Amino acid sequence: MKQNISKTFRSLSLGFILFAFTSCNLLSAAGLSDKGLSNKKVPEKLTSTTANSAVNLDHSLWTKLLQKHVDKSGDVDYKAFKDDKKQLEEYLSMLSKNKPGKDWSVQEQLAYYINLYNAHTVALILENYPLKSIKDIESPWTKAIVAVGDKKLALGGIENSILRKMNEPRIHFAINCASISCPKLLNEAYTAAKINEQLDEVTREFINSDKNKIGENAAKLSAIFDWYKKDFITKKIKSVREYVNQYSDIKINKGATISYKSYNWNLNEQK
Template identity: 65%
Template sequence: MIPKSLLLLFTTSILIGSCTLLGAAGLTSQGQPTKTTPHQLTSTTANSVVNVDHASWDKILKTYVDATGDVDYKSLKDNREELQKYLKYVSGMQPNDNWSVQELLAFYINLYNAYTVDLIVENYPVKSIKDISGAWTKAIVPIGGRTLSLGGIENGVLRKMNEPRIHFAINCSSVSCPKLLNEAYTAGKINEQLDKATREFINSEKNQISENSLKLSSIFDWYKSDYLINGNESVIDFINPYTDIKISKNATIDYLDYNWNLNE
C-alpha cells in the first residue's frame, strides 16, 4: 500500500504534467549505482572497469534524428530491428560501483532515450507520449536483474547523481523537450555533450531571456531544486553561465506552457 505522503506526491506529479510521473518505482534507485558527479566533470574512459559500446544507438540517432532533434518515427517503426538489438544489449549490462560516473551518466541517458523512442515506435502513430498509458510509471526497462520505469531511471538514478544537466540530455519525445541529440552520449565526451545540450536548450526558442525578464521552460520549474548546487542560489545562477545576456539577480521569472505534441 502506498503511504499517503507518497500518494500525494504521485497525484501532484500527475497534475503538473511533468515527464516524471512519480510512481513508487521512480523514487529509489532500485539497486542501480548512483555516483555523485564532481563539480568539474571531465570526459574520460580511463577510470571505468567497463566501457559500453553505444555505436549502434549512435547509428540509429544519426539515421532517424535530424539536427533539430525531430525524429522520423514512421521510418524507424519500419526498421525497428536494430533498435531492438541495442535495447537487448544495454539491458544485458549490469552497472555497478566499479563503473565510472562518466560511464554511468552516458549509460543511463542513452538507456532512457532509447527506451523512450522505442515506446513511441511501439505505439506509433500517436499524437503525444501522454496518450500512452503509464509511459513513465510502468516498469518496461529490464536492467541488472530488475525492471525499471522511465520515471525510475530519471528520478531514482539520474537525478540522484547531482548533475542537473541531465534534464537537457534526456528526451520525452515532445516538442517542448530539449532536443534529442543525434549522437549517443559516451564517457569520452560526456562533459562536452552535456554542456552542448544545456547551452543549446537554454538559448533556444523554448526560453525567452532578457536582462530583467525570463520566460522559461517548465523544466526549470518542475526540477527547481536540482539547479541549486555548486553555490547556485537560484535558477538564474544556473542559467547565467550559459547565456550571452547577463541576467539580473532580480529578474522576474514566468514559466511557459509545455507542448506535449510528438517531436516528429
Template identity: 60%
Template sequence: MKKFILSFVVFISGAWMFASCNLISSAGFNSKGLPTPDVTAELRNSGEGVQNKVDHGIWNGLLQRHVDKDGMVNYSGFKKDREKLDEYLKLLSSKKPDDSWKTSELLAYYINLYNAYTVDLILRNYPVKSIKDIDGAWTREFVKVGDTEISLGGIENSLLRKMNEPRIHFAINCASISCPKLLNEAYTAGKIESQLDKVTREFINSDKNVISKNAVKLSKIFDWYKGDFTENGRSLIDYINQYSETRIDPDAKVSFREYNWELNDSK
C-alpha cells in the same frame, strides 16, 4: 451561480494540470539497487581515453540516421530499423551497472537507456499524438536492466537526478516539442562532459526560453525541477547565467512558458 461553477471548473483544471506535472516529475523513486554516485571532478576531467562498459555504436548510427539537427525524430524511419533498435535495447539490458562503473560511464548509460526506451515506447504506440496519451508512460516498469525492471520515471528520478547533475534535464528527451532536443549522437563516457555542456547551452539559448536582461520566460522544466538548479543558495538566474548568451539581472522577473506535449515527429 454561473460564476461559482466557472471558478470551480478552473480550479479543478488547474489542480489536474498540477497533479499531472507532479506525477511526471516524481514518478519512480526506487533505484532498484543500481548505483547513483554523486557527479564529481572525475566527470569534469574525463577524456577521450575513457572506456565504455557498453558500445553505444548502434544507437549512435540510428540517431544520426533518424534525428535531424533540430532534434526532430523520424519515427517512421526508426520503425524500418526496428531490428537494430531491438538489438541495442537487448545490449543495454544485458549490461547491469555496478559500483565498478565510473560516473561518466553511468551517466552515458542511463541517458542512452532513457532516450532509447522512450523511442521504443513511441514506436510501440505509433502513430500517437503525444506521449501523454500512452498509459503509464513514465510509471510502468518496462525497461529491463539485467534482472531488474524500472520505469522511465525511475531512471530519471531515482538514478539520474540522484547523481546531482542538473544538466541531465537537457540530455533526456520525453518525445515532445517542448522537451530539450534529442541529440543526434549517443552519449559516451569520454565525451559526456562536453555533450552535457553543449545540450545545456543550446537549450537555454533556444526558443524554448525567452531571455532578456530584465525578464525571463523559462521552460517549465526550470519550474518542475527548480530544486535541482538552485542548490547551495543559488537562484535560477544564477544557474542560467552560466550558459546564457544574454546576461540576466539578478532581480529580473521570472515566469514560465506553457509546455507543448505534441510529439516531436519530423514526419
C-alpha cells in the same frame, strides 16, 4: 479516556506506517525506485574519460540509429525509425545485459543511464505509433518497461531515482521525453569519452533556443526550470537565474521578472 486516546493514537500511527510501507512497496513494484542499481555522485568538475572504468560500452549502434532518424533540430522520423526497430531492440538488449556496477566510472554510468532513458522512450513511441503525444500512452513514465539485468524500471525511476540523484542538473537537457518542448534529442549517443562536452553542448543549446525567452530584465523560461528548480540550486548557485546565466548569451539581471512557459507535449516528430 486517556487510555482510549492512547489506543486511538497507536492505531493511527500503525495505520500510517503500514500505509507508508505499502506505498513504498507499490512505488518500487511500479519501477519508480532505483532497484538497487549503482549510481555514483558526479563530482563538482566532471571530466570526460574512459580511463577510470572497468567497463566501456560500445554505443555506436545507438549513434547510427540517431544519425539516421534524428535531424539537427532533434526532431525524429518515427515512421522510418520503425523499419529499424530490430536494431533498436538489439541495442536495448545490449544495455539490459550490461547492468551498471560499482566498478563502472561515474562517466560510464551517466552515459549509460541517459542513453537507456532516451532509447527506451523512442521504443515506447514506436510501439504506440502513430500518436499525437507521449501522454496518449497509459502511464508512460510509471510502468516498469525498462529491463536492466534482472531488474525492471520505469522511465520515471531512471530519471528521478537514478539520474537526478547523481547530482548533475545538466541531465535535464540530455534526456528527451519525445515532446516539442523537451530539450532536443541529440543525434549521437552519450559516451564517457565525451560526456562533459556533450552535456555542456545540450545545456547551452537548450537555454539559448526558442524553448526560453530571455531578456535582461525579464525572462520566460522552460517549465523544466520550475519543475526541477531545486536541482539547479547549490551552495554556489543560489537561483535558477544564476544557473541560466552560466550558459545564456543574454545575462538576466538580478531582480528581473522570471516566469515559466506552458509545456507543449505534442510529439517531436519530423514534419
